[in-house]
């Protein structure tokens with residue numbers, strides 16, 4: 001048994017078992033109502049998202065720089081958790 005991420009980006013979640021992985025910033029992981037920004041174009045392998053504050057840094061830095069990485073502290077979670085984080089943080093601006 002290999003104990004690494006496989007080519008299809010599966011992760012093993014403590015709650016949901018083996019799932020496709022998604023990546024979110026550390027703020028979204030614990031916060032709510034922080035905004036939910038997915039990069040354009042979408043990441044090819046697994047979905048990625050970060051909060052409003054991270055997006056400001058991302059725009060300022062024009063991409064995945066060291067400063068952005070340090071600020072966002074992106075974490076890999078399972079896709080079920082990802083959807084929960086999305087629901088909790090997505091702002092309905094209507």
Ligand SMILES: [Zn+2]
Pocket residue numbers: 025026027028050051052053054072
């Ligand atoms: Zn963030």
Ligand SMILES: [Zn+2]
Pocket residue numbers: 013014015016017077078079080081
């Ligand atoms: Zn999960």
